[in-house]
Amino acid sequence: MDDFYKEYILDHYRNPRNFGHLEHPTAVAEDLNPLCGDKVRMELSVGADGKIDDVKFTGKGCAISQASTSMLTESLMGKTLPEVATLSQDVVLENVGIGISPTRMKCAMLGLKVAKSAALGEIATWPDEAGH
Amino acid sequence: MSVTTSSVDERAAQIAADFPILQTHTSRGKRLVYLDSAASSQKPKVVIDSLVDYYSNYNANIHRGVYEIAARATDAFEAARAKVARFVNAAQTEEIIWTRNTTEAINLVSFSWGLTNLKPGDAILTTQLEHHSNLVPWQLLAAKTGAELRFIEADDDGTLRLDNLDELLRGVKLLALSHISNTLGSIAPLAQIIPRAHAAGALVLVDGAQSVPHLPVDVQALDIDFLAASGHKMCGPTGIGFLYGKRALLDAMPPFLTGGDMIKSVAYESATFNEVPWKFEAGTSNIADAIALGVACDYLDAVGMPWIREHEVRITRYALERLRALVPRGLEIYGPARAEDRGGVISFNFADIHAHDLASILDLEGVCVRAGHHCTMPLMDKMNWSATARASFYLYSTEADVDALIAALEKAAVVFKIA
Numbered sequence: 197m198d199d200f201y202k203e204y205i206l207d208h209y210r211n212p213r214n215f216g217h218l219e220h221p222t223a224v225a226e227d228l229n230p231l232c233g234d235k236v237r238m239e240l241s242v243g244a245d246g247k248i249d250d251v252k253f254t255g256k257g258c259a260i261s262q263a264s265t266s267m268l269t270e271s272l273m274g275k276t277l278p279e280v281a282t283l284s285q286d287v288v289l290e291n292v293g294i295g296i297s298p299t300r301m302k303c304a305m306l307g308l309k310v311a312k313s314a315a316l317g318e319i320a321t322w323p324d325e326a327g328h
Numbered sequence: 329m330s331v332t333t334s335s336v337d338e339r340a341a342q343i344a345a346d347f348p349i350l351q352t353h354t355s356r357g358k359r360l361v362y363l364d365s366a367a368s369s370q371k372p373k374v375v376i377d378s379l380v381d382y383y384s385n386y387n388a389n390i391h392r393g394v395y396e397i398a399a400r401a402t403d404a405f406e407a408a409r410a411k412v413a414r415f416v417n418a419a420q421t422e423e424i425i426w427t428r429n430t431t432e433a434i435n436l437v438s439f440s441w442g443l444t445n446l447k448p449g450d451a452i453l454t455t456q457l458e459h460h461s462n463l464v465p466w467q468l469l470a471a472k473t474g475a476e477l478r479f480i481e482a483d484d485d486g487t488l489r490l491d492n493l494d495e496l497l498r499g500v501k502l503l504a505l506s507h508i509s510n511t512l513g514s515i516a517p518l519a520q521i522i523p524r525a526h527a528a529g530a531l532v533l534v535d536g537a538q539s540v541p542h543l544p545v546d547v548q549a550l551d552i553d554f555l556a557a558s559g560h561k562m563c564g565p566t567g568i569g570f571l572y573g574k575r576a577l578l579d580a581m582p583p584f585l586t587g588g589d590m591i592k593s594v595a596y597e598s599a600t601f602n603e604v605p606w607k608f609e610a611g612t613s614n615i616a617d618a619i620a621l622g623v624a625c626d627y628l629d630a631v632g633m634p635w636i637r638e639h640e641v642r643i644t645r646y647a648l649e650r651l652r653a654l655v656p657r658g659l660e661i662y663g664p665a666r667a668e669d670r671g672g673v674i675s676f677n678f679a680d681i682h683a684h685d686l687a688s689i690l691d692l693e694g695v696c697v698r699a700g701h702h703c704t705m706p707l708m709d710k711m712n713w714s715a716t717a718r719a720s721f722y723l724y725s726t727e728a729d730v731d732a733l734i735a736a737l738e739k740a741a742v743v744f745k746i747a
Contacts, residue, residue, distance in 0.1 A: 201685070201743045210680070232684045233701050233708070233715045256714050258682035300688060 200295040201259065208263035213270060216252045223277060225314035229306050234261040238269075238310045246276050253310075258303050260296065265307025267291040272311060280315035283308060336642055337727050343631060344724040346372040358694025361732040366510055366538060366673050366720035367698050368560045371624075375563055378623040382616045390615055391589060391606070405615050408622025409605070415625040416536075416555060417546040418572055425571045425578070425605040426618050430537040431461040433556035433571035434504070436608060437533055438465040440581045441554075446501055448474030453500045453530065455480040455488055455516070456710060457509040460703045462535040462556075466504055480505070484711065485664050486514025490521065497528035505532075507539035511702040511718070512663040513644075513670035515539075518550050526551065531577070537561055538671055541628075542722070543637040547572050559617065564624035568617035571608075578604045585610040628723075636723045640672035643721045647674055647730045654678070654737060657746060662716060672721035675702070678737060679746045683715035686740055690717075693736035 218239040226237035234257025241250035251269040255262055271287055272280060288308050289296075296304050312320035344350045347370045352360050362370055388398040390405050406421075413421040427433040442465075446452070452466045456479050470477040478496055481489045486509050497503070503525040508515050518534065525532050533554040539545055540555070541562035547555050555572040559565060573581075583590055583601055587610040592600045601607045628636065645667035651659060651674065658679030664670045678686055687699035698718045701708045708714070719733055740746075 201689075206744065231700065232682075233705075234684075235714075258684040258715075260685065297688065300684070303684065 200292070202293065205259060205263045205292065208266040209259040212253070212262060212266040214251050214253060214266070217254065218250055218252045221252075223314040223317070225310045225319075227306065227310045227313060227319070229257070229261065229302050232258055232261065232303055234258055234303055234306050236261065236265050236306050236310045238265070238307065238314050240272070240277070240280070240311070240314050242277060247274050248272050248276070248280070253307065255307075257306070258300075260292075260300050260303040261306045264288050264292050264304045265310075268307045268311060277315040280311055281320075283312060336639060339635075340639060340643075340724055340726045341728075344726065346374070346627075347724055348373055348376065350724060354691075354694045356692065356694070358692075359732070361693075361695045361729050363719040363721065363725070363729060363733060364696045364698050365541075365561070365722035365725070366671075366718065368566070369541060369563050369722055370724065371563055371565065372627050374627055375565065375620050375624050378620045379565060379616050382619055387616075389612055401615055404619045404622075405613065408619045408625075411622040411625040412570055413572075415629065416540065416557075416572055417548050419548060420575055422603070422605050423572055423575050423578065425573065425608045426613055427556075427569045427571055428567055428614070429558040429560070429569040430535060430556045433554075433569055434462055434533065434535065435465050436571055436584045437554050437556075437573070438469045440584045440608070441531075441577065442469040442502070443472065444582060446473040446475040449499065450475040451478055451498075451500045452476070453478045453480065453496055453503045453525075455505050456482045457486060457488070457512065457514065457707055458504075458506055458704070459510050459535065459537070460705070461537075462504055462506055462533075463706070475501070482512075482514070482707075485662070486512030486670075487664065488514075488516055488521075490517075493521065493524055494528065497525060497530055500525070500528060500530040503530045503532045504535070506535040506537070507545070508542070508671040508673070509663075509704075510538050510673065511675055511704045511707055511716070513673035513675070514664050515669060515671060518552070522551055538673065542640055542671055544633040553577060559621040559624065562621075562624055563627055564621035565617040568614050568621050570621075575604065578608070581608075583607050583610070587611050589613070631723055639723060640721050640725070641667045643725050643727070643730065644670065644672050644674065646727055647719065647721070647733070650730055650734050651676060654734075657741065659737070662711075662713075672725070673718060674720070675716040675718045677713070677716055678740060679744070681740060681744050681746070683717040685744075686717045686737075689740040689743055690733070690736040693732065693739060695733050695736045697733070 221239035222242040223240045228235045236255035238253045243249040386397040386400040388401045390402040410421045413424045531553040536555050536557040540557040559568040590610040660677045662675040683699035
């Protein structure tokens with residue numbers, strides 16, 4: 197976990213990419229993580245070719261939630277909404293690298309959950325989330 | 329009493345030796361530095377042993393068995409109630425009702441007393457500092473009865489603003505407030521507030537979750553009508569807590585949960601109810617944990633509640649001094665400035681490190697602190713904090729624990745590259 201707070205994580209935390217709002221978003225979702233009080237709102241714009249051509253997010257919370265969301269916005273560019281809706285947690289794990297403790301997994305996955313919810317038009321759930 | 333700091337710390341270290349978990353180390357080999365007693369306290373060996381003793385030697389249901397171990401279990405269960413009654417100086421043992429925790433005790437009053445006694449035009453008064461457990465039940469009660477919910481405002485350090493209290497109390501049937509804020513550590517001046525509430529015709533429910541474990545609470549001296557507390561925060565097991573209520577109030581209240589054990593006689597069409605306190609204890613009680621909570625009361629009494637309070641003030645003062653040295657580097661400390669004015673609870677934030685990241689880094693050093701909204705989301709919004717880290721102390725906390733906290737904060741500053 198001490199390895200987790202790498203230079204690029206802190207950079208995304210302190211200088212989040214694609215932070216702000218879109219004028220005319222195609223799909224929007226927001227959610228919070230009640231454990232940490234992390235909040236993320238994501239706005240997606242889909243072009244005529246069906247691919248995401250712009251993403252903005254706003255949020256506040258821990259470095260893990262905000263940096264992983266910032267990195268995710270870069271990964272979403274060029275994907276279709278059905279592709280976003282079926283993204284697995286691997287996309288976040290690949291972005292942030294190793295070392296997230298199980299207790300902080302929800303922080304890391306908040307941005308992805310919101311992106312998938314925007315793409316689906318309903319709240320996305322994880323297969324392992326039952327009972328939480 | 330004049331005691332040097334080092335001898336005080338020696339006493340706390342001796343006390344810590346009574347707690348098996350405080351002798352353990354984390355998976356990274358760090359000494360466990362437990363600074364989250366406001367969330368749940370650790371348990372002394374005598375309390376753990378009492379659970380094993382009950383299940384090993386006299387496990388039986390109570391209030392009905394005629395055989396020896398059932399009688400022994402019943403006696404121990406009722407003796408534990410008497411210990412809790414003495415612990416808060418209740419006039420009668422029957423004024424103590426077992427619940428699962430503080431939350432259930434507050435809900436009991438809300439459902440039983442509240443639904444019976446409140447009507448449109450009445451008001452419930454609480455404060456801006458409350459834990460969700462002493463807020464949500466009153467929100468729902470107000471919605472169900474048409475009563476109005478009002479709030480005593482708090483200053484940024486958690487001090488309640490009492491200048492307009494008499495005005496706020498107009499039409500109030502119940503004032504529900506926490507004795508000590510679990511987020512800011514501020515202490516409500518009950519001796520000043522309760523007489524004013526009574527003069528206005530209001531009953532007073534005190535959420536004692538953060539005070540009963542940490543300082544002497546005397547329900548008769550303070551003239552408290554209802555007091556709620558949790559066993560697991562006072563060296564007892566989880567799953568057991570209690571409600572104190574004045575006998576006349578409890579006698580007049582209808583049952584909350586219904587079923588076995590709370591009845592006198594039952595016909596197919598109707599039932600008559602048992603006496604207080606059993607009227608409120610439907611179903612088989614949490615026998616083992618109630619007995620163990622009685623043992624925890626004995627343990628705390630043997631150490632001495634006045635000593636525990638003095639010790640926590642000293643440790644809190646020491647922690648405030650050491651934390652203040654980090655203020656120029658971006659540490660913010662919340663709550664009352666003086667240790668005497670607060671419980672052993674310190675909320676803080678460090679520069680732009682989010683509280684959860686801070687708690688994760690402290691965890692690597694074996695230092696356990698709480699991070700988040702502390703179940704006080706409206707207060708966090710009012711203060712404009714998304715989260716705070718919180719260190720909290722108890723009778724076993726030592727200066728060495730505080731030193732470990734400071735060293736771990738230095739480590740966090742390195743990780744987050746804070747000058």
